[in-house]
Amino acid sequence: MVRKCDYMIREQMSQKLKMAEYAQLEPYQFRQLCRDAKHTSHTSGACEKYAQANLIVLPKEYANDFINLCLRNPVPCPLLCETPVGDPFTVDDSRYLQKGFDLRTDFPSYNIYENGELRLTKTDVMDEWSSNHIGFLIGCSHSFEHELCENGLIPRHLTLGRGVPVYKTTKNLDPAGVFINCTYVVSMRPYKPEDVPKVRKITSRFRKTHGEPIHWGYDGAERLGIPDLKRPDFGGQPVIHDNEIPVFWGCGVTPQLVVMQQKEKIRGPVISHTTGAMLTLDITSEHIKRLG
Amino acid sequence: MVRKCDYMIREQMSQKLKMAEYAQLEPYQFRQLCRDAKHTSHTSGACEKYAQANLIVLPKEYANDFINLCLRNPVPCPLLCETPVGDPFTVDDSRYLQKGFDLRTDFPSYNIYENGELRLTKTDVMDEWSSNHIGFLIGCSHSFEHELCENGLIPRHLTLGRGVPVYKTTKNLDPAGVFINCTYVVSMRPYKPEDVPKVRKITSRFRKTHGEPIHWGYDGAERLGIPDLKRPDFGGQPVIHDNEIPVFWGCGVTPQLVVMQQKEKIRGPVISHTTGAMLTLDITSEHIKRLG
Numbered sequence: 001m002v003r004k005c006d007y008m009i010r011e012q013m014s015q016k017l018k019m020a021e022y023a024q025l026e027p028y029q030f031r032q033l034c035r036d037a038k039h040t041s042h043t044s045g046a047c048e049k050y051a052q053a054n055l056i057v058l059p060k061e062y063a064n065d066f067i068n069l070c071l072r073n074p075v076p077c078p079l080l081c082e083t084p085v086g087d088p089f090t091v092d093d094s095r096y097l098q099k100g101f102d103l104r105t106d107f108p109s110y111n112i113y114e115n116g117e118l119r120l121t122k123t124d125v126m127d128e129w130s131s132n133h134i135g136f137l138i139g140c141s142h143s144f145e146h147e148l149c150e151n152g153l154i155p156r157h158l159t160l161g162r163g164v165p166v167y168k169t170t171k172n173l174d175p176a177g178v179f180i181n182c183t184y185v186v187s188m189r190p191y192k193p194e195d196v197p198k199v200r201k202i203t204s205r206f207r208k209t210h211g212e213p214i215h216w217g218y219d220g221a222e223r224l225g226i227p228d229l230k231r232p233d234f235g236g237q238p239v240i241h242d243n244e245i246p247v248f249w250g251c252g253v254t255p256q257l258v259v260m261q262q263k264e265k266i267r268g269p270v271i272s273h274t275t276g277a278m279l280t281l282d283i284t285s286e287h288i289k290r291l292g
Numbered sequence: 293m294v295r296k297c298d299y300m301i302r303e304q305m306s307q308k309l310k311m312a313e314y315a316q317l318e319p320y321q322f323r324q325l326c327r328d329a330k331h332t333s334h335t336s337g338a339c340e341k342y343a344q345a346n347l348i349v350l351p352k353e354y355a356n357d358f359i360n361l362c363l364r365n366p367v368p369c370p371l372l373c374e375t376p377v378g379d380p381f382t383v384d385d386s387r388y389l390q391k392g393f394d395l396r397t398d399f400p401s402y403n404i405y406e407n408g409e410l411r412l413t414k415t416d417v418m419d420e421w422s423s424n425h426i427g428f429l430i431g432c433s434h435s436f437e438h439e440l441c442e443n444g445l446i447p448r449h450l451t452l453g454r455g456v457p458v459y460k461t462t463k464n465l466d467p468a469g470v471f472i473n474c475t476y477v478v479s480m481r482p483y484k485p486e487d488v489p490k491v492r493k494i495t496s497r498f499r500k501t502h503g504e505p506i507h508w509g510y511d512g513a514e515r516l517g518i519p520d521l522k523r524p525d526f527g528g529q530p531v532i533h534d535n536e537i538p539v540f541w542g543c544g545v546t547p548q549l550v551v552m553q554q555k556e557k558i559r560g561p562v563i564s565h566t567t568g569a570m571l572t573l574d575i576t577s578e579h580i581k582r583l584g
Contacts, residue, residue: 071499071584072367075466171464172515174367174506174542177496204469207363214466223464250466292363 019161023048027280028099031106037123040108042163042236042276044142044155051143051209051288052278053080053096054252055107056259057125057135057271060085065177066136069258073173076184076250078139078208080281086131095291096137098282104129108277111256113270116263125271132268138252139209140278141187143285147202148189155189162236163276164189166253170225171214173254178265185253186214186224187235190244193217199247205289216247224248234275311453315340319572320391323398329415332400334455334528334568336434336447343435343501343580344570345372345388346544347399348551349417349427349563352377357469358428361550365465368476368542370431370500372573378423387583388429390574396421400569403548405562408555417563424560430544431501432570433479435577439494440481447481454528455568456481458545462517463506465546470557477545478506478516479527482536485509491539497581508539516540526567 022030022039027047033039043052058066063082070079081093088103105124112119112128122128129135141164145155157164164187171184187210191199196216204212215224229238229246234253240246256272273279281288314322314331319339325331335344350358355374362371373385380395397416404411404420414420421427433456437447449456456479463476479502483491488508496504507516521538524530526545532538548564565571573580 068496068499068503072503074366075364174503176504177492200469204360207360211360211364211466212468 019045022046027282028101030280031101034108035102035105040123040277043108043278043280044145044163044276045158047280048146049284049286051096051281051283051285052140053281054138054140054255054278055103055135055271055273056138056255057103057129057133059132059266059268059270060134062178062266063134065179066255068176069173069179069182070136070138072176074207075210075214076173076254077252078210080137080139080208082137083135085134088129088135091137095287096281096283103135103279107273107279109274111272111274113256113259113272116260116266118260119269121274128269128271133271136255137279137281138255139206139288140252141210141249142278143209143288144203144206146285147289148199151198151202153191153195153199153202156239157189157236160236160239164235165232165238166235166251166275167224167226167229167248168233168257173258178262179258182254182258182261184214184224185233185251185257186248187251188229188232188238188246188248190238190240191247192243193245196245196247203249206285208288208291210250210252213247213249217245220248221246236276311337314338319574320393322572323393326400327394327397332415332569335400335570335572336437336455336568337450339572340438341576341578343388343573343575343577344432345573346430346432346547346570347395347402347427347563347565348430348547349395349421349425351424351558351560351562352426354470354558355426357471358547360468361465361471361474362428362430364468366499367502367506368465368546369544370502372429372431372500374429375427377426380421380427383429387579388573388575395427395571399565399571401566403564403566405548405551405564408552408558410552411561413566420561420563425563428547429571430547431498431580432544433502433541434570435501435580436495436498438577439581440491443490443494445483445487445491445494448531449481449528452528452531456527457524457530458527458543458567459516459518459521459540460525460549465550470554471550474546474550474553476506476516477525477543477549478540479543480521480524480530480538480540482530482532483539484535485537488537488539495541498577500580500583502542502544505539505541509537512540513538528568
C-alpha cells in the first residue's frame with residue numbers, strides 16, 4: 001500500500017515536472033511532440049499562454065447539421081474553424097492555426113467511433129481521415145486556466161497534475177438536423193463560494209472557449225443531473241475540499257457524446273481527440289478572449 | 293350563449309379581414325398605424341413578406357450582461373441589433389431598419405416593468421424611455437410563418453386569427469452576469485407528426501428568428517416542464533387536433549421572463565413589447581433567413 005502510494009506521488013511529480021517544461025513551449029513545438037508520439041496524454045498547462053482546441057471529424061454529409069448545432073449551442077460547442085473536405089492541413093480561419101500542422105497527428109491521442117461506439121484509440125488517424133471527412137475545431141476551457149492561475153485561482157487538477165474532471169449531464173442541447181436529444185458535457189473545477197463571482201467574471205470574457213460557468217454548487221450538480229461527483233465520466237479524479245463547491249463549465253467533449261447519442265443515424269467513422277488531450281493553437285489566450 | 297358565440301365569430305372574422313389587409317402593407321406603413329395607435333394588438337400575418345422583432349429596453353448598466361446572455365443563448369434570444377444609449381431612433385445594424393422609426397411608439401403596445409413586476413401596459417413609452425436606456429431587438433418567429441404558409445403548413449393561430457400560444461418552461465438558459473436561473477419561453481404551433489420533418493427543415497434556415505423547433509410531441513411538452521397545454525402563459529388560446537402534436541420554438545418573450553426572474557437585481561424601469569405585438573422590420577423574411 002505504501003509502495004503504491006509512493007509510486008503515485010512519483011508519477012504525479014514527474015507529470016508536473018513535464019508539464020512545467022511543456023508550459024514554456026511554442027504551440028508548433030508541442031504539436032511536433034504529439035506528432036512524434038512523445039506526448040500522448042492530457043494537455044492541461046501545455047503552452048500556457050496559448051489557447052487549445054477540441055476536435056470532431058465527421059463524414060461531410062453531417063457537416064451542415066453539425067455547424068447548425070454549434071451555432072445554436074455556442075456554450076458547449078463554440079465552433080472555432082473547420083477544414084475543407086478531406087484536407088487536414090487547412091482551416092478556414094488562420095487566426096487559430098498558421099504554422100504547418102496536420103490534424104491527423106498533432107493531437108496527443110484520438111478516439112475513433114463507428115455507429116456511435118468507441119472502436120479504438122490511437123496516437124494518429126493517418127489511416128482513418130478519409131477524403132470524405134471534415135474536421136471541426138471547438139474551443140477548450142484549458143484556454144482560460146492560465147488567466148485563472150494568474151489571479152490566484154489555480155484549478156485543482158493543475159495542482160494535482162491530472163486532467164480536468166468531465167461529466168455527462170441531462171441538460172439538452174437545442175437540436176439541429178440529425179442531432180436530436182443530445183446532452184451537455186461539462187468540466188468541473190472546485191472553488192470557494194466567495195471566489196465564484198471572480199471566477200465567473202474572468203472566464204466570462206472567453207466566449208470562444210465556453211465562457212463563464214453554467215452552474216455551480218451541489219444544487220447545480222443536481223440540476224445538471226450528475227448523480228455522483230466522485231465518478232467523472234471522463235478526465236481526472238476530482239478532489240473537492242469541504243470549504244469548496246463544484247463549478248461547471250460547458251465542455252468540448254459534448255460533440256463526442258452527441259455522436260455516441262446518434263448511433264443509428266451517423267454512418268461511417270467519426271474521429272475525435274481523447275478527453276483532455278487537446279491541440280495547442282497558434283492563437284494566445286489573450287487574443288482568443290477578445291474574439292466575439 | 294348563441295349571441296356570445298356569434299359575437300366571437302364576428303370578432304374573429306373582422307380580425308382576419310384586418311390582417312388580410314395588413315399583410316400587404318409596407319413595414320413603415322404598418323409602423324405608422326401603430327404609432328397612431330390604430331393597431332394595438334398582435335401582429336401575426338402583418339406585412340407578410342417581412343420579418344418582425346421583439347423588444348427589450350434595459351438601463352445601460354445591464355447591457356453587457358444582456359448581450360452576453362443573447363450570445364450564449366441564441367435560440368431563445370437571437371439578438372438582431374441595439375440602439376445607442378437613450379436613442380430610440382437609431383440601431384447599430386441598418387439591415388433591419390432603414391426608414392424613419394421611433395422604437396417608443398412603433399410597437400402596437402408595450403409592457404413596463406419595475407423590480408421584476410409588470411407595472412402597466414401602454415401604446416407608447418414616450419415618458420418611460422429615458423436617456424439611460426438601451427433598446428435591443430430580438431428575432432421573432434412570425435418571420436418564418438409566411439414561408440410555412442407558402443408550403444401549405446399554415447400555423448393554426450393564423451387560421452383562427454389569434455396570437456401564437458406562448459408558454460413558460462423549466463429549461464434553463466446558460467447564465468450571463470446578473471442573469472442567473474433564467475428559463476426559456478416557447479411558442480407552440482400544432483402539426484401532424486408526418487409534417488414535422490418539413491416544418492423543421494423550413495424553419496431551420498431562420499437562424500436569426502429562433503430557427504428550428506427545440507422540442508415536439510407531448511413528451512417534448514413534458515421535457516419542457518409545461519404542465520397544461522390548454523393554459524398558455526401568454527398569447528392566444530391553442531387548438532390542437534387529435535391527429536396533431538404540439539411543436540415548440542424558442543420565443544423572444546424570454547427576455548421579459550428573464551427580467552421578471554431577476555426581481556431584486558434589476559433597478560430602474562424595463563420596457564418590452566407585449567406578447568405577439570411586434571415591430572415590423574424593413575428586412576424581408578427571405579433576406580433574414582440568409583443571415584448567419
